[in-house]
Amino acid sequence: MSTKGAPILEEIPLYGPKAGHSWSQRLHLDLPLLVGLLMLSGVAFVVLYSAGGQKIEMVLRQAGRLGLAMSIMTAIAQIHPRHLRLYSPVLYLVGVVLLAAVLIFGETSLGATRWLNLGVVRFQPSEMVKLTMPMMIAWFLASQPMPPVLRHVLVAGTLIIVPTLMIAKQPDLGTALLVFASGWAVLFLAGLSWNYVLALMVLGGSLLPVLWHFMHGYQRDRVLMFLNPESDPLGRGYHIIQSKIAIGSGGIYGKGWLHGTQSHLDFLPEPSTDFVFAVLAEEFGLLGCVGLLAIYLFILARCFYIVVQAQDKFSRLLSGAMTVTFFVYVFVNVGMVIGILPVVGVPLPLISYGGTSMVTLLAGFGILMSIQTHRKLLPPLESP
Amino acid sequence: MMNLDFNEKDRFHENKVFLNRVVACVLFINIATAGLVVRLVYLQVVGHSHYSTLAQDNRVKISPLPPTRGMIIDRNGEVLANNFPTYSLEVFLDRVPDVETTLGELKKLLSLSDDEIDRFNTLRHRHKGFEAIPLRIQLSEEEMALFSVRMPQFPGVEIQRRMLRTYPYGELTAHVVGYVGRISEAELQKLDPSVYSGTYHIGKSGVEKAYEDVLHGKAGYEEIETNVQGRSISVLGQTGPQSGADLYLSLDIGMQKVAQDALGEFKGAVAAIEPSTGHVLAMASNPSFDPNPFVQGISRAQFETLQNSPDRPLYNRVLRGIYPPGSTVKPFMALAGLEYGQVTAGRRVSCPGFFRLPGSDHRYRDWKKSGHGGVDLRLAITQSCDVYFYQLALRLGIDRMNHYLRKFGFGEKTGIDMDGEKAGIYPSTEWKLKNRKAAWFPGESLIAGIGQGYVQATPLQMARATAILANKGKAVEPRVLDHMKAPPDTEEPFPLGISENIPIPPANWRAVVDAMVDVVHSARGTAKGIAGGLTYHIAGKTGTAQVFSVGQGQSYKHMRVKAQLKDHAWFIAFAPAEAPRIAIAVVVENGGHGGSVAAPIAKAVIQYYLKGH
Numbered sequence: 001m002s003t004k005g006a007p008i009l010e011e012i013p014l015y016g017p018k019a020g021h022s023w024s025q026r027l028h029l030d031l032p033l034l035v036g037l038l039m040l041s042g043v044a045f046v047v048l049y050s051a052g053g054q055k056i057e058m059v060l061r062q063a064g065r066l067g068l069a070m071s072i073m074t075a076i077a078q079i080h081p082r083h084l085r086l087y088s089p090v091l092y093l094v095g096v097v098l099l100a101a102v103l104i105f106g107e108t109s110l111g112a113t114r115w116l117n118l119g120v121v122r123f124q125p126s127e128m129v130k131l132t133m134p135m136m137i138a139w140f141l142a143s144q145p146m147p148p149v150l151r152h153v154l155v156a157g158t159l160i161i162v163p164t165l166m167i168a169k170q171p172d173l174g175t176a177l178l179v180f181a182s183g184w185a186v187l188f189l190a191g192l193s194w195n196y197v198l199a200l201m202v203l204g205g206s207l208l209p210v211l212w213h214f215m216h217g218y219q220r221d222r223v224l225m226f227l228n229p230e231s232d233p234l235g236r237g238y239h240i241i242q243s244k245i246a247i248g249s250g251g252i253y254g255k256g257w258l259h260g261t262q263s264h265l266d267f268l269p270e271p272s273t274d275f276v277f278a279v280l281a282e283e284f285g286l287l288g289c290v291g292l293l294a295i296y297l298f299i300l301a302r303c304f305y306i307v308v309q310a311q312d313k314f315s316r317l318l319s320g321a322m323t324v325t326f327f328v329y330v331f332v333n334v335g336m337v338i339g340i341l342p343v344v345g346v347p348l349p350l351i352s353y354g355g356t357s358m359v360t361l362l363a364g365f366g367i368l369m370s371i372q373t374h375r376k377l378l379p380p381l382e383s384p
Numbered sequence: 385m386m387n388l389d390f391n392e393k394d395r396f397h398e399n400k401v402f403l404n405r406v407v408a409c410v411l412f413i414n415i416a417t418a419g420l421v422v423r424l425v426y427l428q429v430v431g432h433s434h435y436s437t438l439a440q441d442n443r444v445k446i447s448p449l450p451p452t453r454g455m456i457i458d459r460n461g462e463v464l465a466n467n468f469p470t471y472s473l474e475v476f477l478d479r480v481p482d483v484e485t486t487l488g489e490l491k492k493l494l495s496l497s498d499d500e501i502d503r504f505n506t507l508r509h510r511h512k513g514f515e516a517i518p519l520r521i522q523l524s525e526e527e528m529a530l531f532s533v534r535m536p537q538f539p540g541v542e543i544q545r546r547m548l549r550t551y552p553y554g555e556l557t558a559h560v561v562g563y564v565g566r567i568s569e570a571e572l573q574k575l576d577p578s579v580y581s582g583t584y585h586i587g588k589s590g591v592e593k594a595y596e597d598v599l600h601g602k603a604g605y606e607e608i609e610t611n612v613q614g615r616s617i618s619v620l621g622q623t624g625p626q627s628g629a630d631l632y633l634s635l636d637i638g639m640q641k642v643a644q645d646a647l648g649e650f651k652g653a654v655a656a657i658e659p660s661t662g663h664v665l666a667m668a669s670n671p672s673f674d675p676n677p678f679v680q681g682i683s684r685a686q687f688e689t690l691q692n693s694p695d696r697p698l699y700n701r702v703l704r705g706i707y708p709p710g711s712t713v714k715p716f717m718a719l720a721g722l723e724y725g726q727v728t729a730g731r732r733v734s735c736p737g738f739f740r741l742p743g744s745d746h747r748y749r750d751w752k753k754s755g756h757g758g759v760d761l762r763l764a765i766t767q768s769c770d771v772y773f774y775q776l777a778l779r780l781g782i783d784r785m786n787h788y789l790r791k792f793g794f795g796e797k798t799g800i801d802m803d804g805e806k807a808g809i810y811p812s813t814e815w816k817l818k819n820r821k822a823a824w825f826p827g828e829s830l831i832a833g834i835g836q837g838y839v840q841a842t843p844l845q846m847a848r849a850t851a852i853l854a855n856k857g858k859a860v861e862p863r864v865l866d867h868m869k870a871p872p873d874t875e876e877p878f879p880l881g882i883s884e885n886i887p888i889p890p891a892n893w894r895a896v897v898d899a900m901v902d903v904v905h906s907a908r909g910t911a912k913g914i915a916g917g918l919t920y921h922i923a924g925k926t927g928t929a930q931v932f933s934v935g936q937g938q939s940y941k942h943m944r945v946k947a948q949l950k951d952h953a954w955f956i957a958f959a960p961a962e963a964p965r966i967a968i969a970v971v972v973e974n975g976g977h978g979g980s981v982a983a984p985i986a987k988a989v990i991q992y993y994l995k996g997h
Contacts, residue, residue: 145394145398146397146398146401146402147401188405188408188409189402189405189406189409190402190405191398191401191402191404191405244427244431244435245439246435247427247435248427248428248431248432248436248438248439249432249439251428251429252428252429261609262439281424281427285428286424286425286428289421289424289428290421290424293417293420293421297417300413304406304409304410307406308406313402320402320406320409324413327413327416331416331420338420338423338424338427339423339427340419
């Protein structure tokens with residue numbers, strides 16, 4: 001190996017316009033992942049039609065959003081991971097600045113300041129940070145040897161904690177949690193020492209009382225209610241109890257589509273957004289729930305396939321972190337609805353009604369697809 | 385080369401670390417997902433029945449449908465108790481955010497009285513859950529308009545359509561038909577909630593009370609699917625209410641009016657019975673009251689006025705008024721004497737105007753100071769000779785009198801199909817020993833022989849005794865109800881008792897009834913004043929019951945006695961004497977002589993029945 005331009009670095013695209021492959025390959029879309037996402041969307045339409053009071057307009061609106069989000073996903077899939085990596089610090093900085101702007105100029109609705117009015121559209125910078133956070137941490141750690149040393153861990157930790165606290169201050173505990181998880185996932189995948197992991201857990205545990213101190217009244221209520229929902233069945237524990245009633249009454253086979261009584265009679269809070277899983281559980285029963293989880297697992301499996309196939313550190317860390325974060329989404333939402341986690345406002349990925357989280361999620365899948373479809377043919381690694 | 389080697393090694397190491405972490409993540413995801421599934425199984429399989437029940441309770445509310453109360457109708461089809469639709473203001477407690485504030489606002493808006501607020505508060509602590517609680521039962525049109533405009537300010541307060549009881553004849557039927565009123569605390573304890581849900585009223589007196597079970601019907605239910613605010617979405621199922629049965633009374637409202645009018649300003653009572661059946665034709669108690677205010681909830685002041693009035697308008701004198709029957713017992717005494725062989729129809733007794741017990745100076749006076757001279761049974765009854773009956777009583781003795789007169793219902797409840805009747809008293813030695821802890825004196829038999837002393841009877845008892853007499857001994861029990869349109873399995877609330885018929889030899893009957901005809905139709909009869917214009921015979925007997933006793937040697941000075949202490953006037957009769965169709969008892973409190981005051985009232989009623997229509 002004496003010559004410059006070692007053949008192993010020569011780029012031979014696996015997919016590309018020239019390759020003459022199928023339409024999905026030419027569009028830089030990963031077909032199995034796309035199939036999984038469309039299956040999920042199909043479930044979403046069926047459940048939303050029921051949860052939203054059988055209004056077809058609602059389903060159509062959601063389908064419109066899906067179309068938009070899919071376009072964004074496709075657009076992002078065209079971007080080479082190299083470029084994604086290049087822009088990561090800038091995007092991260094923009095995100096932090098916008099978060100700061102929200103805290104200063106943001107619009108308040110329902111007691112939380114999350115929105116930034118850009119004149120034409122109302123924009124939620126915290127959603128953008130969900131993507132820029134893992135990108136930034138992956139960018140930073142990819143240039144360092146793995147596993148990260150303490151100094152790098154501290155830098156990465158600072159990069160994670162600043163936007164997280166800004167989002168928590170809005171207050172938006174759910175998003176803060178997800179943003180924190182996405183950054184932390186990168187660190188974990190980069191090989192963060194188990195000692196640090198344990199230390200972080202202990203630290204987190206010991207910080208809980210401090211966190212409690214800084215919590216808003218309603219956030220404390222949620223935690224208290226999670227610990228003992230029956231203590232106030234008509235007040236604050238209501239959501240959890242009603243949700244459990246909906247799920248439990250669904251049984252194994254469910255009450256049948258459009259026959260969920262809890263959701264249709266307004267007993268279930270927010271049946272088409274945060275608590276949409278309860279509607280599914282009530283109408284389609286345990287089988288429906290397991291089926292949905294199976295679709296999620298299928299998507300996750302494909303994601304992990306992409307993760308291990310990824311060829312550079314940035315791509316691996318980023319795709320891995322986003323995969324883990326996606327699961328955290330699912331777990332936090334379902335865990336909340338079935339009453340094993342406190343109520344935090346996290347939508348069920350790609351099922352809950354609403355456009356914002358869908359765009360963010362599909363943008364993330366766009367990145368995954370870009371990573372998958374911009375791979376180069378590399379000779380197998382040989383042990384030295 | 386070394387560098388590349390290092391890089392290669394480094395890469396390989398990094399790869400290993402990363403793949404380890406990926407495996408850790410996959411492991412974590414699988415465990416976490418398994419955790420979710422376990423929880424779902426716990427909720428949906430293990431806890432399914434528990435949560436299903438909760439879900440059902442959540443969405444289905446039971447709303448009672450009150451039944452329509454049966455109507456009460458007289459023998460000619462006149463409606464005595466009816467229902468009319470009204471709009472009431474009702475409060476659903478579970479939907480009212482702040483009851484006190486709401487009440488305060490409504491009080492200002494509709495000028496609710498303290499009475500209404502009090503009653504609402506009582507009901508409020510009693511009722512729980514979904515049921516509406518009435519605040520004002522009858523809203524006027526202005527009040528409805530006033531409230532409707534501000535309805536959005538009062539969540540949980542609604543106008544509901546209800547049926548309200550009404551008594552078209554008011555005072556005329558207050559005692560016999562009675563009235564319904566708000567269900568009281570004590571009544572609520574005894575009621576079956578599945579029957580009375582949604583019902584606010586219950587029979588409080590008269591037929592309304594006696595036939596409550598039949599009149600009320602049975603509540604139905606509506607299973608209403610509700611949303612979280614408790615608002616109805618749809619009706620899932622309905623069990624219709626069972627309307628109460630309509631009651632057809634034997635009462636003749638026309639006769640009732642004649643009786644009430646004839647009583648006029650007098651306090652008193654009229655009971656008229658059809659002898660062959662015991663059917664009550666008229667039952668008037670004067671003074672009366674308007675029952676309608678009781679339905680909507682009578683004010684305390686109004687009620688106290690009625691309650692505390694010295695004339696006692698709330699008191700049903702027919703059933704509950706006990707008076708010494710006076711001379712009206714004489715026909716029954718005569719039958720007893722004949723039965724026990726202590727007199728014969730032709731045996732004459734000399735009446736000097738008083739009677740003395742053997743070995744005593746005490747004079748038992750006749751009402752006629754100069755005496756009646758020699759009287760046989762017929763004259764004794766016609767002129768109401770006391771001495772004749774003193775002597776008869778002495779011969780019979782109180783226990784034989786008691787034994788015989790009890791068969792006519794003296795001292796016994798009549799068994800009428802209404803609540804609250806009094807049994808009156810017909811004494812005996814045993815009775816006195818038990819109740820007065822004393823031995824019987826022969827003199828007390830004399831007093832009992834003319835229906836005074838311990839003897840007490842209600843007008844209804846007297847009417848029944850008269851009916852049995854008119855029947856030649858066939859016993860009947862008074863009935864207010866003629867028939868009802870009730871489901872066939874309805875339990876008869878007042879089954880007829882077994883009354884023994886009295887074997888009266890026709891000659892005895894003849895002797896007594898002839899004398900009673902003479903009371904009205906002979907020149908010496910005590911009720912001869914009513915004979916004019918009759919085209920049939922009335923067999924009657926007057927009575928004058930002393931309210932206070934006149935001391936020895938004193939004379940009863942008619943004019944000087946205060947009105948409250950004047951004698952009660954009685955008249956019992958049946959007609960036509962040959963084929964009786966009506967038996968009647970009239971008492972006029974402090975009316976004086978039976979013949980002049982009570983008999984004309986009886987005549988008016990009999991005339992109405994036999995000739996009036």
